[in-house]
Each structure stands twice: as structure tokens, then as C-alpha cells.
Amino acid sequence: MKALYVHVPFCDHICAYCDFMRCGYYEPLAEKWLLAVKREIEEKKIAACKTVYIGGGTPSALSPSLLKQLLELLQPYLKNCEEASIEVNADSFSDEKLALCKRYGINRISMGAQTFQTDLLKIIDRKADYATVKDAIMRIHEHGIHDISLDLMYGLPHQTMKMWLDDLSKAASLPITHLSLYALTIEEHSRFGRVGIQPCDPDKEADFYEQAIAYLQQQGFEHYEISNFAKNGCYAKHNLMYWHYEDFYGIGCGASGKSDHMRYDNTRNLHTYLTEGACPNQFLLNRKDEMFETLMMGLRLKQGIHKQMFYQRFKSDIHDIYQEAIQKHIQLGNLQETANELRTTYQGMLVLHNILIDFL
Amino acid sequence: MDQKYIRNFSIIAHIDHGKSTLADRILELTETVEAREMKEQLLDTMDLERERGITIKLNAVQLKYTALDGQDYILHLIDTPGHVDFTYEVSRSLAACEGAVLVVDAAQGIEAQTLANVYLALDNDLEILPVINKIDLPSAQPDVVKQEIEDVIGLDAQNAPLISAKNGLNVRDVLEAIVHHVPAPSGSSTNPLQALVFDSFYDAYRGVVAFVRVKEGSIRVGDHIRFMASGAEYEVLEVGIRNPKEIKRDVLHCGEVGWLCGSIKSIQDVRVGDTITHVQNGAKEPLAGYQVMNPMVYCGLYPIDSAKYNDLRDALEKLRLNDASLQFEAETSQALGFGFRCGFLGLLHMDVVQERIEREYKIDLILTAPSVVYHAYLSDGSMMKIDNPSMLPEVQRIDHIEEPFVKASIMTPNDYVGAIMELCQKKRGIYKDMVYIDNNRMDIVYELPLGEIVYDFFDRLKSCSKGYASLNYELIGYQTSKLAKMDILLNGESVDALSLIVHKDFAAPRGRAICEKLKTLIPRQQFEIPVQAALGGKIIARTDIKSLRKNVLAKCYGGDISRKKKLLEKQKEGKKRMKAVGSVEVPQEAFMAVLSMDDDK
Numbered sequence: 001m002k003a004l005y006v007h008v009p010f011c012d013h014i015c016a017y018c019d020f021m022r023c024g025y026y027e028p029l030a031e032k033w034l035l036a037v038k039r040e041i042e043e044k045k046i047a048a049c050k051t052v053y054i055g056g057g058t059p060s061a062l063s064p065s066l067l068k069q070l071l072e073l074l075q076p077y078l079k080n081c082e083e084a085s086i087e088v089n090a091d092s093f094s095d096e097k098l099a100l101c102k103r104y105g106i107n108r109i110s111m112g113a114q115t116f117q118t119d120l121l122k123i124i125d126r127k128a129d130y131a132t133v134k135d136a137i138m139r140i141h142e143h144g145i146h147d148i149s150l151d152l153m154y155g156l157p158h159q160t161m162k163m164w165l166d167d168l169s170k171a172a173s174l175p176i177t178h179l180s181l182y183a184l185t186i187e188e189h190s191r192f193g194r195v196g197i198q199p200c201d202p203d204k205e206a207d208f209y210e211q212a213i214a215y216l217q218q219q220g221f222e223h224y225e226i227s228n229f230a231k232n233g234c235y236a237k238h239n240l241m242y243w244h245y246e247d248f249y250g251i252g253c254g255a256s257g258k259s260d261h262m263r264y265d266n267t268r269n270l271h272t273y274l275t276e277g278a279c280p281n282q283f284l285l286n287r288k289d290e291m292f293e294t295l296m297m298g299l300r301l302k303q304g305i306h307k308q309m310f311y312q313r314f315k316s317d318i319h320d321i322y323q324e325a326i327q328k329h330i331q332l333g334n335l336q337e338t339a340n341e342l343r344t345t346y347q348g349m350l351v352l353h354n355i356l357i358d359f360l
Numbered sequence: 361m362d363q364k365y366i367r368n369f370s371i372i373a374h375i376d377h378g379k380s381t382l383a384d385r386i387l388e389l390t391e392t393v394e395a396r397e398m399k400e401q402l403l404d405t406m407d408l409e410r411e412r413g414i415t416i417k418l419n420a421v422q423l424k425y426t427a428l429d430g431q432d433y434i435l436h437l438i439d440t441p442g443h444v445d446f447t448y449e450v451s452r453s454l455a456a457c458e459g460a461v462l463v464v465d466a467a468q469g470i471e472a473q474t475l476a477n478v479y480l481a482l483d484n485d486l487e488i489l490p491v492i493n494k495i496d497l498p499s500a501q502p503d504v505v506k507q508e509i510e511d512v513i514g515l516d517a518q519n520a521p522l523i524s525a526k527n528g529l530n531v532r533d534v535l536e537a538i539v540h541h542v543p544a545p546s547g548s549s550t551n552p553l554q555a556l557v558f559d560s561f562y563d564a565y566r567g568v569v570a571f572v573r574v575k576e577g578s579i580r581v582g583d584h585i586r587f588m589a590s591g592a593e594y595e596v597l598e599v600g601i602r603n604p605k606e607i608k609r610d611v612l613h614c615g616e617v618g619w620l621c622g623s624i625k626s627i628q629d630v631r632v633g634d635t636i637t638h639v640q641n642g643a644k645e646p647l648a649g650y651q652v653m654n655p656m657v658y659c660g661l662y663p664i665d666s667a668k669y670n671d672l673r674d675a676l677e678k679l680r681l682n683d684a685s686l687q688f689e690a691e692t693s694q695a696l697g698f699g700f701r702c703g704f705l706g707l708l709h710m711d712v713v714q715e716r717i718e719r720e721y722k723i724d725l726i727l728t729a730p731s732v733v734y735h736a737y738l739s740d741g742s743m744m745k746i747d748n749p750s751m752l753p754e755v756q757r758i759d760h761i762e763e764p765f766v767k768a769s770i771m772t773p774n775d776y777v778g779a780i781m782e783l784c785q786k787k788r789g790i791y792k793d794m795v796y797i798d799n800n801r802m803d804i805v806y807e808l809p810l811g812e813i814v815y816d817f818f819d820r821l822k823s824c825s826k827g828y829a830s831l832n833y834e835l836i837g838y839q840t841s842k843l844a845k846m847d848i849l850l851n852g853e854s855v856d857a858l859s860l861i862v863h864k865d866f867a868a869p870r871g872r873a874i875c876e877k878l879k880t881l882i883p884r885q886q887f888e889i890p891v892q893a894a895l896g897g898k899i900i901a902r903t904d905i906k907s908l909r910k911n912v913l914a915k916c917y918g919g920d921i922s923r924k925k926k927l928l929e930k931q932k933e934g935k936k937r938m939k940a941v942g943s944v945e946v947p948q949e950a951f952m953a954v955l956s957m958d959d960d961k
Contacts, residue, residue, distance in 0.1 A: 206909035206910040353931060
């Protein structure tokens with residue numbers, strides 16, 4: 001069974017670092033968008049899915065009535081899946097929308113917090129502060145959804161270690177099951193990119209990252225993927241599908257998907273999407289691409305690549321294909337092997353790109 | 361056409377005095393090139409020449425000109441490079457001519473290479489026609505420049521055409537001067553063939569194409585010819601001229617300039633400077649060739665991909681075809697593997713060869729820092745020529761080391777004399793002379809170690825004189841200096857390709873500058889890398905490249921796969937241009953770090 005990703009390209013407002021496919025919310029436009037999504041789902045004849053993820057943009061920017069229509073549309077998939085997530089912003093996730101989510105089978109909420117520092121929130125142009133986030137999390141629990149993930153960012157302009165540790169400790173004190181930590185990257189097409197904000201000093205970024213890993217482990221979070229931490233085994237099942245390099249449907253303007261040795265990127269142009277449909281850009285993946293991408297995704301997981309699974313998928317022993325690179329990085333202490341897995345060491349996880357280049 | 365209506369000439373000038381522009385105007389005026397095909401620097405066919413606005417290679421074209429008195433003439437124009445590195449190309453062009461048009465900038469006057477080129481023309485017994493260019497500039501002083509030409513060179517410049525090659529003003533005067541003052545070629549069509557090979561190149565379909573000046577006799581398609589120096593014999597399959605497109609002919613007559621090919625696949629058979637004659641009834645004696653120029657600087661040339669070693673050899677052989685001053689022999693470096701030690705006329709020449717190999721032959725290269733040839737006298741009385749610093753024997757075996765010195769002539773406006781003298785002193789120069797060229801300009805003469813000129817002298821001179829000073833130099837011999845080998849260590853291991861020979865008094869700042877430069881050029885790796893400079897085993901400078909702590913994209917959702925992979929592919933591409941030296945990945949540019957200009961810091 002595949003995963004299903006639905007991209008909602010609307011936001012209440014645009015954050016300074018973002019270059020995803022997104023635009024300001026405007027109800028009549030969102031209505032048309034929903035019709036196009038409906039057409040796309042029908043055309044793709046999507047079968048039942050293991051996980052569903054409604055991401056964006058900001059899905060909670062949709063009005064209650066449109067959110068309801070979207071959930072209605074996705075109901076056949078939401079009902080029977082193992083994990084149904086939605087991305088929300090604390091300030092637009094009203095009780096009404098929360099109740100709708102619960103009613104249609106959403107069982108996991110991914111909430112963008114990014115930082116709790118008032119000054120930094122201004123810099124990245126986000127509104128929801130600690131109180132708002134905390135309040136939203138409490139309300140989510142009250143509505144009976146207990147799998148909650150929070151996003152935080154490091155390497156922000158003017159961010160200090162003290163601020164970062166404060167963010168982490170605030171997050172860890174909240175009743176959440178999952179944390180995603182993202183390093184700020186300056187994207188050319190984001191506001192930060194346009195005004196020429198400089199990226200964080202790489203050593204400082206490494207400090208932020210390593211301190212976070214150490215602190216969160218103390219707080220009972222398992223560092224199971226480069227950017228992701230889970231309590232009590234509450235992994236992000238949908239993202240695990242990506243990391244395991246499984247096929248997934250991508251629905252909506254700006255979404256990507258993968259199926260049957262093919263990756264596709266739907267158009268990022270909303271007008272095109274509304275008038276002509278998904279217009280996917282398709283790339284055929286050859287065996288070499290797929291083997292590499294399996295590693296590129298799988299080595300992000302602490303658990304690593306399951307060697308037998310690799311063999312089953314490609315009918316080749318991973319050692320036969322990557323012998324030189326594997327040897328080199330085991331010697332460098334970047335990779336380690338167990339009976340069943342090939343995985344990065346702690347050190348290797350920090351420099352995964354150095355490892356991957358040798359597999360490319 | 362009758363031989364007496366043929367004129368063969370070159371245009372010589374200091375760089376940027378408007379040589380190529382004048383050539384363009386002459387091509388237009390003689391309607392050699394149709395207006396729609398005209399583009400700037402038409403004779404500069406290499407992309408590299410157009411991009412840099414310089415002429416590197418000579419190029420020969422035939423023009424038809426009807427003089428004001430109604431007589432038709434055939435002119436052969438041989439374009440020449442202006443930079444000091446390519447003086448050798450100029451001397452080859454001049455050997456194929458009877459006259460030279462000397463272009464002097466009306467605002468700048470005589471410069472160092474103007475003089476150098478004039479001397480070359482005089483050596484070749486050419487008629488020199490001074491032409492004053494850029495008279496349309498507000499700062500033009502044609503009368504002052506005329507006087508300068510008379511005073512400094514000793515040529516009569518009173519009737520020199522005053523032109524603006526840019527606007528085409530009075531260009532016809534130049535052509536009239538050529539037909540009336542440059543002598544027609546001597547020689548006779550009935551004499552045994554003597555044709556001077558003054559250039560050649562390799563064409564994938566036709567083999568070697570040789571440019572020739574027929575000095576005696578004539579040469580036809582079907583003739584059996586012999587290259588007198590190499591002894592190789594061929595049948596002529598094609599002859600022709602350029603206008604500047606290739607035009608095939610049946611015959612090249614006495615006095616003409618053209619090309620020939622004959623299925624010559626063996627590059628070694630054709631040497632520039634050789635004489636071609638007929639197999640039967642051939643000439644007894646070859647023409648005087650020209651002296652092969654000895655390279656001034658040497659560096660190691662290594663393919664980044666060691667599988668391309670043979671391709672590199674092939675490329676060098678083909679380049680040498682029309683660049684006889686390029687020398688190379690195989691060498692091995694511990695750090696870089698198999699490559700070649702190559703000799704060049706100067707840094708620009710080195711640069712041009714590198715770029716041509718990378719562009720025309722698609723081989724990515726690593727160049728080691730350029731070095732001059734040192735003479736190391738050993739305790740046993742013998743002498744070793746050292747063109748690769750890493751080959752210098754250990755200190756105990758050396759009695760003393762000599763380095764090449766040049767006599768440098770620097771022409772400059774008075775305002776910059778102080779700064780230039782300071783620069784020369786700093787570069788270990790020995791003051792020799794200073795003369796006034798006119799009221800505002802001087803010619804400063806210094807003896808300088810060639811090694812210092814190779815280093816960053818040109819750039820410094822340019823910056824301390826706002827670009828007004830010009831330099832020419834000639835080798836004058838070897839002198840003993842306090843020299844020693846400096847080793848550069850990466851991660852504790854000496855890298856032979858980074859070794860250099862330095863003056864002991866300047867070693868410490870130079871070592872520091874190189875270490876600092878390497879630190880900025882070598883990307884951080886997973887471990888800390890000490891970068892050290894050592895003189896005779898003693899560390900004199902050190903810096904550390906901090907270890908890379910994090911290199912991973914800390915966000916990755918489904919749609920990011922393509923983007924993330926692109927990022928990795930880009931990093932991989934960058935890595936391809938690096939060489940693993942021991943455990944350290946070193947980028948191409950790092951091997952040139954020795955040329956770093958920051959040793960004042």
C-alpha cells in the first residue's frame with residue numbers, strides 16, 4: 001500500500017524563510033482549487049492508502065466549510081489508514097476545525113511552532129507564540145487526538161544558544177509525541193533569500209544541532225531520523241514511507257509523488273493547476289537512480305538500510321554495488337554494519353552528504 | 361599577378377594600441393570581408409582571444425588592394441600577438457614579411473613592447489612604417505609621439521599616417537604607405553623551392569596544415585615535397601590562401617603566403633621554422649630558421665582524471681604544432697600521479713595553454729605553481745638544472761644555488777617612478793639606470809630575479825602605476841642567491857606538488873601567505889588539517905583547516921527528493937575537480953596558491 005500526500009497551497013500569511021508552493025488564502029480561489037483536487041483524485045483512481053498526510057502551505061488556513069469539503073473528499077482514505085496527519089498553525093486551528101479533523105479520522109497533528117522567542121518570531125514573520133501553541137496543543141488533546149508533532153527551527157538570524165535551549169525545553173515540557181528540527185536554509189525564492197540574509201555560521205549550526213540531540217535524548221525523545229525525534233515510538237509513519245523509499249501519491253498544486261519507477265512533480269503554477277489540472281513533470285527512474293535514492297533516504301534513519309530489503313528490491317547485494325564507498329566510510333567511522341542493517345554512526349549522520357556523494 | 365605587386369607585412373604594436381582594430385579596418389577597406397560578415401577582432405579566431413581582447417596566435421590573410429594610382433596589389437597581412445609572452449610568435453610572423461606597420465597609440469606613446477617589437481623587426485631587416493593611431497582621442501598628442509618615435513627609436517616619423525582605426529580615419533594612407541614603401545618580395549619562381557613554415561595546426565580531417573611563405577620557387581598540388589629538417593616527404597594534396605576563409609588554389613607562387621596540406625598525420629614531421637623544398641631538384645640549403653625560444657617558466661600539468669594521461673599527451677603534441685615554444689616531458693608526482701613538466705614563455709602563455717587544453721580537448725587539469733629554472737651547484741662540483749622545486753637535492757649536498765636574472769625595462773609616467781622603484785626593491789631588484797623618454801615619462805632599468813617577475817610582478821606593477829607602466833624584459837644570465845626549498849605539508853605530509861624555491865629572507869611571510877591561502881581554498885573535511893610551511897625541515901608557518909562538523913540537509917520530505925539529489929550532484933561535480941592528496945581532497949586552484957598576492961598581510 002502506498003502513502004497519500006495532499007498539498008494545500010494556501011497560507012494565512014507567508015513566512016520569511018518559506019519557498020514552498022504557497023499563496024495567500026482567498027476563499028473563491030480555494031473553492032476552485034478544491035474542485036481541481038477532486039478531479040485529480042478521481043483521475044488517479046487512488047486505492048486505499050497506508051498513510052495520509054495533508055500538508056502545505058497551511059491546511060488550517062482553509063475555512064471550516066472548505067476544510068470539511070476536503071476531508072469529505074479524502075474520507076475513503078482517511079477512514080482506513082494507519083496514520084492520518086494534518087499540518088496546522090496554532091493560530092488558525094480553531095476548535096471548529098479541530099472537531100472536523102477528529103470527526104473525519106485525523107489522528108495526528110503536525111504543528112509549526114518554529115520558535116517561541118518573541119523577537120525571532122518577528123524576524124521570521126510568524127504570529128503564534130508559546131501561549132498560543134500551548135493552548136492549541138491542550139485543545140487538541142481535549143478533542144481526543146494525542147499524537148502531536150511540533151516543528152522547530154535553528155540557525156535563524158540573531159538566534160543564540162540560550163534562545164535555542166529555551167525553545168527546546170519549552171517544547172519538551174509540552175504534551176507532544178514528536179519533534180522535527182529544521183536548520184534554516186536560505187532559499188533563493190524566499191523573502192530571506194531576496195533580501196540577502198546570510199546563512200548561519202556552519203559551526204554554530206552544528207552546535208545548535210548537537211546540543212538539541214543531547215538535550216532531547218535526556219528528555220526521552222528518540223533521535224530516529226536526522227531531523228526527527230519521537231517519544232514512545234511515535235514515529236511519523238507517513239514520513240517513514242518516504243524514508244523507506246515506498247511509492248506515494250502526490251495530490252494538489254505543487255505536490256510530488258512516486259509510483260512505478262516514475263517520480264512526478266505537479267505544476268507549481270496555481271492558475272495552470274486550476275485550468276489544466278496537475279500537469280505533472282515526470283522523470284523515469286532507472287535502477288541506479290532508485291538504488292541511490294533508497295540509500296539517500298534510508299541512511300537518514302538511525303535504523304539505516306535493511307540489507308535484505310535492498311536485495312529483495314534490486315536483486316543485488318548492496319555490497320556488490322557500493323563496495324568501495326561502504327568500505328571507505330566504515331573506515332572513516334561514518335557507517336557501521338550490523339547483521340541486517342547498514343547505518344550511519346552518530347558522526348556519519350552529521351555529514352551524511354559527504355557519505356552520499358561517494359555513492360552517487 | 362606579377363611578384364612585384366605583392367606586399368607582405370605584419371602589424372606590430374604594444375598591447376592595446378589598436379593592432380587588431382587596424383587589421384579589421386584594412387579587411388573592410390580592401391573588401392576582403394563583406395560587411396555582413398564583419399565582426400570585431402576578426403582575425404582572432406579563438407574564443408579565448410575574443411574574450412580577453414588579445415591576440416595569441418598569428419593569422420595570415422591575403423588582401424587585394426587597388427592603389428590610388430590604379431595599380432592592383434596583393435597584400436599578405438600577418439597578424440601578431442602583442443604580449444611579451446608571445447614575442448616568439450611575433451618573430452615568426454616577421455620572418456615571413458618584408459615590412460612591418462608599427463602602430464603607436466597617440467595618447468600613450470611608445471611603450472615597452474613597442475620597442476621590443478621594433479628591435480625584432482630590425483633584426484629581420486624589415487621596412488618599418490610608423491603609424492599613429494587613436495588620434496580621435498581628446499588626449500591624443502600626435503606631434504609629441506612623432507618626436508618620441510624619432511628620439512627613442514630613430515625612425516623618421518614625419519610622414520607617419522595619423523589614423524583612427526576605430527573610426528576608419530586615414531586607414532587608406534596606411535595601405536598607400538605599404539604599397540609604396542614595403543619592398544616586393546625577392547626570389548624567383550625558377551629557383552628551387554624554398555618555403556618557410558611559419559605556423560601549423562592540426563585538422564582532424566586533413567592532418568597537419570602548414571602555413572608557408574614561399575621564398576623561392578613555387579609549390580603546386582601534386583608536388584612531392586620534403587621537410588628539410590625532419591626529412592619527411594609528402595605529396596601536396598591542397599594549397600591555398602586565406603582571406604580569411606580558406607580558398608583553395610592550384611599553386612602558391614614565389615613571394616606568396618598561404619597554406620598547404622598533404623595528409624600529414626605525424627605531428628613530429630612538421631616543425632615551425634623548417635624549410636620545405638621539392639624532393640626532386642630541391643634546394644641545397646634550408647632558409648635560416650629561427651632560434652627556438654627557451655621557456656622562462658615551468659610547471660607541472662596533471663590530468664585530474666588520471667585515465668586522461670594519454671589524452672593530455674596527445675593534446676600537448678597538437679598544441680606544440682603551432683606553438684613551438686611549448687615544451688613538455690613526462691614526470692611523476694607523489695601527490696598528483698602521472699603528468700608532464702611543461703615549459704612556457706610566461707604566465708599568460710601558461711594560462712592560455714591550460715585554457716586551450718581544457719576547452720579544446722576537454723581535459724580538466726591541475727597546474728602546479730610555476731617555477732623558473734634554478735642552477736643548483738652541488739658540493740661535488742656538479743650542477744643540476746632544477747625546473748621542479750621538489751627535485752632540489754637536500755641542503756647538505758648543495759653548495760650554492762643560482763637563479764635566472766632579467767634586465768627589465770619599465771616605461772612609466774613620472775608620477776609612478778617612486779612606487780615602481782619601491783616595488784622593484786621589494787622584488788630584490790638591482791637598480792641599473794633611469795632615462796627620460798620625454799618630459800613626462802621615464803624608462804627605468806632594473807635587474808630582477810625572473811622568479812619574482814613570474815610571481816606577481818605584473819599585477820603589482822599594474823596596480824602601483826594605475827595601469828600606465830609597461831614592462832619588457834630579457835634574460836641576462838644566472839646569479840647566486842640565498843635560496844632554499846620550502847615544503848608545504850598537509851596533514852603532516854609534505855606535498856611535492858606544492859614545494860617551491862624561495863629566497864630565505866622572504867620565506868616566512870611567503871609561507872604564511874601560502875598557508876592562509878590554502879586554508880581558504882581547501883574545503884573543510886571530516887578531520888582537522890594542519891597546513892604548514894617548512895624550510896629545511898623547520899616549520900616556519902602554520903594554520904589549521906577546522907574539521908567539517910555538519911553537512912546534511914536537515915529537512916527532507918517527499919517532494920524534496922529531486923532537489924536534494926540535485927544538491928548532491930552539484931557537490932559531486934565540485935569533488936570531481938579535486939585531487940585526493942593522501943587523505944586530503946585538494947581542489948585544482950590550491951596548487952596555484954603559491955601565486956597568492958596577500959603576503960603583505
